[in-house]
Amino acid sequence: MKLGRFLTTLGIGALVGMLLAPKKGSELREELKGKGKETLDSAKEMTVEDYQKLISETIDSIKKTVDEFDVDDFKDSSLAKLNELKDKFDDVVTKLQDSDQYSKLKDQVDNVIV
16 A cells, blocks of 8 residues: 555544544543644655655556546536436426426416416
8 A cells, every 4th residue: 555545544444433433522632632643753754765755656646646637528428417417407407397296386376477
């Protein structure tokens, strides 16, 4: 596992665990302060090479994601989902217009307008 992901996951897990634990506010703040200090200390122990490696891995991961992104595929899948949503919306509108409540409401609105 990459060091950055590990540290991030570890930090998030610790934070969620602390926030969900039944503690007084002062105890929670003290524990958060301690965990923050531990994280800072571990970050201080990382060497320049560790940071460079982490940054390089992150950049490589971003580049790979961008390179693998297929705009045409995204457009096609988005269009298909939009069309599916439109069809469902049209179906709901049709069912609504066919309902008795719609007719009554429409008649009431027409009476108010006239």
